[in-house]
Amino acid sequence: xxxECAICENSLEAEAPRCGxxxxxxxxxxxxxxxxxxxxxxxESGPNRSSSTPAAPPEPTDSPEQAAxxxxxxxLSSWLTLLHELGxxxxxxxxxxxxxxxxxxxxxxxxxxxxxxTAAGSAADRAAELFHRRLQELEERMQTLAAQGLQASTPxxxxxxxxxxxxxxxxxxxxxxxxxxxRLQELExxxxxLKDLLRQVDELRGSAASVGQEFxxxxxxxxxxxxxxxxxxxxxxxxxxxxxxxxxxxxxxxxAMPQRLQEExxxxxxxxxxxxxxxxxxxxxxxxxSESTRHLRHGRIAESALRLAELSxxxxxxxxPATAAGPRVAAPEEKQLAxxxxxxxxxxxRVRHLPPGSSAAEEAADxxxxxxxxxxxxxxxxxxxxxxxxxxxxxxFESGGR
Numbered sequence: 001x002x003x004e005c006a007i008c009e010n011s012l013e014a015e016a017p018r019c020g021x022x023x024x025x026x027x028x029x030x031x032x033x034x035x036x037x038x039x040x041x042x043x044e045s046g047p048n049r050s051s052s053t054p055a056a057p058p059e060p061t062d063s064p065e066q067a068a069x070x071x072x073x074x075x076l077s078s079w080l081t082l083l084h085e086l087g088x089x090x091x092x093x094x095x096x097x098x099x100x101x102x103x104x105x106x107x108x109x110x111x112x113x114x115x116x117x118t119a120a121g122s123a124a125d126r127a128a129e130l131f132h133r134r135l136q137e138l139e140e141r142m143q144t145l146a147a148q149g150l151q152a153s154t155p156x157x158x159x160x161x162x163x164x165x166x167x168x169x170x171x172x173x174x175x176x177x178x179x180x181x182x183r184l185q186e187l188e189x190x191x192x193x194l195k196d197l198l199r200q201v202d203e204l205r206g207s208a209a210s211v212g213q214e215f216x217x218x219x220x221x222x223x224x225x226x227x228x229x230x231x232x233x234x235x236x237x238x239x240x241x242x243x244x245x246x247x248x249x250x251x252x253x254x255x256a257m258p259q260r261l262q263e264e265x266x267x268x269x270x271x272x273x274x275x276x277x278x279x280x281x282x283x284x285x286x287x288x289x290s291e292s293t294r295h296l297r298h299g300r301i302a303e304s305a306l307r308l309a310e311l312s313x314x315x316x317x318x319x320x321p322a323t324a325a326g327p328r329v330a331a332p333e334e335k336q337l338a339x340x341x342x343x344x345x346x347x348x349x350r351v352r353h354l355p356p357g358s359s360a361a362e363e364a365a366d367x368x369x370x371x372x373x374x375x376x377x378x379x380x381x382x383x384x385x386x387x388x389x390x391x392x393x394x395x396x397f398e399s400g401g402r
Contacts, residue, residue, distance in 0.1 A: 069104060069112060069113055072116035076120040079123035079124050080123055131165055135158060135161055138158070145184070150191060150235070152184060161176055187235075197246040201250060204250070205218065206305075207304075208305070210306075213257070215256070218252055221245050253301065261292070261305060265293055268312070272315075273342045274338065281318055285315055289307075289311055292305075292307035295307060340383050350394045351364050351368065360393055360394075367386050367393065370382070370383075371386035
């Protein structure tokens with residue numbers, strides 16, 4: 001028996017056929033609660049629920065109309081519950097439940113029974129329509145996954161679900177339908193995640209090839225994944241194993257690629273340093289070098305490699321720097337100065353990310369002033385030491401040490 005009225009929400013007296021406040025029939029309370037979208041009271045809650053002694057069964061009613069009303073109300077409640085679990089609320093039937101209560105209160109039991117019978121039949125028809133539509137959608141999803149080689153399910157499972165519902169076991173059929181839907185959702189999600197990981201591996205393989213790096217181990221792992229995915233039917237276990245292998249491949253790339261990319265960036269930086277900063281044709285190459293460095297610093301390996309490949313092509317188009325007197329070899333001091341200027345420019349972009357007012361920012365400012373003064377006075381060794389200290393400060397902050 002419900003604990004409170006669905007209409008006025010006042011407490012109901014034990015075994016009372018109607019609400020003492022508004023007169024709403026207790027038999028219709030469960031149906032009204034579901035139709036209005038409220039939660040039904042739990043079996044453990046409410047008065048007289050905590051006693052270890054079972055409550056006495058209600059006295060049998062002397063009114064056949066009341067017994068029929070209770071039976072149709074229970075049937076309506078059951079169908080409304082199934083509708084809710086299938087994704088449809090019962091708000092449209094709330095008015096009919098209220099009207100049946102009014103008829104019953106006025107002593108028009110026949111009309112109340114007819115209204116409830118019609119409402120229960122309508123709810124049953126809607127539940128059947130919605131169930132079969134959901135079942136058809138489930139079958140279509142199974143076919144789509146099966147076409148991709150996945151072990152989604154078998155046609156027999158759909159046949160059994162339909163038979164359970166049509167043979168008068170709607171409760172069991174809806175429970176199994178929801179379980180199948182959840183299982184398919186998990187399979188679809190796992191499959192999407194695996195395909196995304198494989199896409200990342202393909203991108204990183206292309207990135208590695210663009211800088212002349214090959215990974216024999218990755219090729220072996222990919223062969224294992226292809227064998228798993230070449231089976232007739234791929235289930236959760238095969239997807240989980242393929243995902244574990246793919247994640248290992250990604251770790252290989254993320255551990256080995258950054259060092260190779262940095263070596264290539266350093267090599268290109270030496271060539272860029274041979275062009276004057278105001279040299280217009282080299283500006284695009286400098287921009288690509290900066291972008292590739294920034295992507296690498298933030299762990300975006302594929303993006304860094306893409307910019308690095310563009311940088312290589314841009315430098316090839318530039319050719320070798322030359323003067324009117326022909327090519328010349330830079331003096332050691334000029335090489336050191338060009339290297340220090342490039343290093344200073346690269347560090348300047350990283351220093352901007354230091355929090356203003358922090359100890360790291362203050363230390364960086366001191367080293368920048370020392371490096372600038374040393375470069376101006378051509379004390380290159382002092383400038384190199386100052387930039388080294390600045391690099392240490394920045395790296396310590398970026399690694400979370402400060």
